[in-house]
Amino acid sequence: MLSILSGDLVKQLDADFIAQQGISSLELMESAAKNFCTWFRGNFVPSEHRLFVFSGPGNNGGDGVAIARLLCHEVKAVTLLVFEEKENCSMDYRLNFERLPDQVEVTSVDKFDFKFEETDIVLDAIFGVGINRPIDGVYRWVVEKLNALEAIKVAIDIPSGIPADDVLDGEAFKADHTVTFQFPKFSLFFPEHAVYTGKVHVVDIGIPDTFLSRYQDNKYFLQAKDIPALHKRFHAFSHKGDFGKIMLFGGSLGKVGAMVLSSKAALRTGSGLVHVQIADAERMIMQTAVPEVMVAGAQEIKRLEAFDALGIGPGWGTEVDLSFYSSILKRFHKPVVIDADGLNLLAKKPEMLQFVPKGSILTPHVKEFERLVGNVSSHKERLLKAQQFAGEYGVFLILKGAFTSISTPDGKQYFNSTGNQYMATAGSGDVLTGMITAFLGQGYNPLQAALCGVFHHGLAGELAGKQKRRGVIASDIIACIPQTFLELDIP
Numbered sequence: 001m002l003s004i005l006s007g008d009l010v011k012q013l014d015a016d017f018i019a020q021q022g023i024s025s026l027e028l029m030e031s032a033a034k035n036f037c038t039w040f041r042g043n044f045v046p047s048e049h050r051l052f053v054f055s056g057p058g059n060n061g062g063d064g065v066a067i068a069r070l071l072c073h074e075v076k077a078v079t080l081l082v083f084e085e086k087e088n089c090s091m092d093y094r095l096n097f098e099r100l101p102d103q104v105e106v107t108s109v110d111k112f113d114f115k116f117e118e119t120d121i122v123l124d125a126i127f128g129v130g131i132n133r134p135i136d137g138v139y140r141w142v143v144e145k146l147n148a149l150e151a152i153k154v155a156i157d158i159p160s161g162i163p164a165d166d167v168l169d170g171e172a173f174k175a176d177h178t179v180t181f182q183f184p185k186f187s188l189f190f191p192e193h194a195v196y197t198g199k200v201h202v203v204d205i206g207i208p209d210t211f212l213s214r215y216q217d218n219k220y221f222l223q224a225k226d227i228p229a230l231h232k233r234f235h236a237f238s239h240k241g242d243f244g245k246i247m248l249f250g251g252s253l254g255k256v257g258a259m260v261l262s263s264k265a266a267l268r269t270g271s272g273l274v275h276v277q278i279a280d281a282e283r284m285i286m287q288t289a290v291p292e293v294m295v296a297g298a299q300e301i302k303r304l305e306a307f308d309a310l311g312i313g314p315g316w317g318t319e320v321d322l323s324f325y326s327s328i329l330k331r332f333h334k335p336v337v338i339d340a341d342g343l344n345l346l347a348k349k350p351e352m353l354q355f356v357p358k359g360s361i362l363t364p365h366v367k368e369f370e371r372l373v374g375n376v377s378s379h380k381e382r383l384l385k386a387q388q389f390a391g392e393y394g395v396f397l398i399l400k401g402a403f404t405s406i407s408t409p410d411g412k413q414y415f416n417s418t419g420n421q422y423m424a425t426a427g428s429g430d431v432l433t434g435m436i437t438a439f440l441g442q443g444y445n446p447l448q449a450a451l452c453g454v455f456h457h458g459l460a461g462e463l464a465g466k467q468k469r470r471g472v473i474a475s476d477i478i479a480c481i482p483q484t485f486l487e488l489d490i491p
């Protein structure tokens with residue numbers, strides 16, 4: 001799985017790769033620039049656009065110079081905007097500068113008129129991961145000017161101004177697309193930066209996975225290629241029992257819909273048998289809405305160990321008898337999934353956290369998480385608290401949102417690559433609970449269940465989004481779950 005490295009480790013890796021593989025840093029820059037151009041051709045028709053490349057003094061600027069050369073015969077026109085005399089720029093910047101053909105017009109930023117047409121594309125190659133202080137002076141002036149103007153804006157590696165591992169201080173380039181090399185830089189996951197990054201794309205630069213895997217920073221980027229190996233395989237003789245027997249707790253009066261969504265999602269994720277424990281008055285609705293589900297009676301509640309996994313919380317309400325909740329946690333000795341009111345109740349009575357079975361999966365959104373750990377001042381701090389929480393209680397903590405993170409008890413953090421803004425809709429979280437509980441019930445270990453649940457959930461949201469955009473509702477996500485198995489070729 002692709003590791004997410006700090007800005008310093010990226011530099012270390014580049015240097016080692018260059019030293020050990022006998023390639024020059026210039027070749028590595030050329031490979032990055034070429035792969036950027038492949039991305040560019042896949043997303044734009046070059047002949048329809050004028051290109052304006054703003055190149056800073058370091059290697060990010062060097063990337064920009066190389067890209068200007070590589071695209072100059074394909075686009076309408078290329079202008080390279082420079083900040084410094086080339087003597088003040090990095091070695092690879094200078095070497096690329098010397099290779100510029102006449103087609104590239106070179107202009108100093110202070111002589112530029114900043115007049116763009118709507119179809120013009122601005123490439124931000126001012127600063128990359130080498131940024132070490134807030135931008136000021138001419139850099140800030142240019143960035144602010146560009147932010148105020150209409151054009152298509154693409155940041156190379158990271159929007160200039162944003163540090164690779166920290167929260168932005170001051171101003172940064174506002175991109176429509178960020179094309180980042182090898183893996184997303186940590187700070188691209190911060191919601192504080194969403195307005196600067198636009199859509200994030202990851203482009204390979206030709207460093208093989210075998211080399212990359214030597215560098216680990218306890219942070220990983222979960223992609224489609226990682227998913228098949230995480231799945232269990234079933235065979236022709238597999239029976240209902242093999243697909244797991246799960247029980248979902250939730251659905252207080254007026255909130256049975258949450259249970260309808262969770263249980264349907266669990267069934268669509270492959271659960272063999274789904275029981276629900278809901279308010280008596282809601283039984284009829286539940287059984288009409290999802291005839292495949294069984295409503296649990298006193299017998300089932302007594303014999304909890306007969307179940308493979310439990311999912312606790314969707315629509316449960318906060319009036320639940322806490323001794324009942326505690327008794328579930330104490331009597332069940334396998335990992336459970338806890339969401340929504342299941343979490344809110346734990347926040348109300350934190351002493352109960354000690355009863356949560358080890359290896360359980362907690363799935364808060366930002367507000368639910370802060371009810372558990374208190375307010376935070378940045379997403380970076382939130383991620384740190386998630387990591388600490390997972391370690392302290394021996395649980396997997398899924399922090400939901402864009403780039404949902406999964407913090408593990410042993411200090412690792414995974415960031416999901418699927419999903420979209422259309423999933424921010426009522427019941428989306430209930431669907432995730434059902435999916436993860438279903439995977440646990442099928443015998444996946446908690447890490448596999450969490451990673452597969454989050455990835456398939458996001459992918460189902462993407463598939464639903466393609467058809468319905470902002471009209472997506474949670475039921476649409478459920479309807480797309482089966483297609484995620486087809487997309488990923490999971491039997």
Ligand SMILES: NC(=O)C1=CN([C@@H]2O[C@H](COP(=O)(O)OP(=O)(O)OC[C@H]3O[C@@H](n4cnc5c(N)ncnc54)[C@H](OP(=O)(O)O)[C@@H]3O)[C@@H](O)[C@H]2O)[C@H](O)CC1
Pocket residue numbers: 010014028029032056057058059060061062063090126127128129130131132133134135136139156157158181182205
């Ligand atoms: N493996 C890869 O991903 C590769 C990435 N490449 C690209 O290289 C950049 C990183 O290049 P680097 O030269 O290390 O850094 P930058 O280009 O981001 O900028 C560094 C220079 O900028 C100066 N600096 C830093 N902050 C500021 C500021 N706020 N204001 C003004 N100047 C600033 C710094 O010099 P100082 O001495 O002044 O500190 C540097 O001169 C990476 O992002 C990729 O785009 C390679 O192309 C190939 C491999």
Ligand SMILES: [K+]
Pocket residue numbers: 060124125126127128155156157158159160
């Ligand atoms: K940049």
